[in-house]
Amino acid sequence: MKHILLALSLIVLISCGTSKSGSQNGTTSANGENFNPIKTNPTEYNVKDAEDLKYMKDYAKEYAESITEDKLKRMLYTLASDDYEGRKTGEKGQKMAAEFIVDFYTKLGIPPADTTYLQHIPVDYFKGRSKNDSENVVAFIKGFEKPEEYVIISAHYDHIGVKGEEINNGADDDGSGTTAVMQIAQAFKKATDAGMAPKRSIVFLHVTGEEVGLFGSKYYTEHPIFPLDNTVANLNIDMIGRYDEKHAENPEFVYLIGSDKLSTELHELSEATNKKYTNLELDYTYNDENDPNRFYYRSDHYNFAKNNIPIIFYFNGVHEDYHKPTDTPDKINYDLLQKRAQLVFYTAWEIANRENRLTVDKK
């Protein structure tokens, strides 16, 4: 009896909603949950007023929620296991990690950025810092409206390998960023499959050679698969699964570096996105030009920034297991990793879907 009543009231609700706004363009319904009329993009709807907007489902939220602790954990326990031998550039473990990432994209049906997923980097390029050739792994989701503009989401997947008898698993550095990029990619893929492809293209860039001198990102920016002139932004993740001493009391934070350096608009967008969805404390300590750590210059995003491409670097600070064999997957805070990965997803979603391309107003 209860169920029948509920069903009846739902019908009434829906028909009211339809007669109210459906006559305008047939794309709104009484409640957001039922809003799924045709496979197309929300921006194509002729949204007439705030009343209509209210009925529209928050698609970003729906897809962000497909990034979960569980999935991140499962992947990170593999990537940061002893089998991968600390993923040292040019060595067996790094090649295995590349294979793991390629396999993930292949199974999900997210295509390579080029003819293959692997961007090959010859051994000479590493100036003696790698014994062998190495490779970036690059996947791609094509934008539906401005496919020639690109948002790059990056993380390095190499680490420092085995020292003596001990394996440096690099769970936080940068297994956390690597799995985050992969999960962000699956969220965009889900959106695309549902007819909600981003307006601009998204590039998922897993760089090698970071630990030996930012070589993978340097190589990509010197041999870009997509023109740098059309690269709208780079969101780079390096260590987002832990917290530092300063935030032990309130770990719901992330350090942001570089967001305001080239584009005021990017900084404002990033702030607003966090406020709307994730509500993490955004700590700008390391964004200070006078900070002695100079983190702005120390990870892969810098190779984009120096080409005048606005960047944000997401980082959890240095902790006691940094570059030690004790940087293991059991020490990762998966709820934090999930939240921060979702923040990067929301920010990328906003950059990719907004009407105008991000404005660069600083040098």
Ligand SMILES: [Zn+2]
């Ligand atoms: Zn790192």
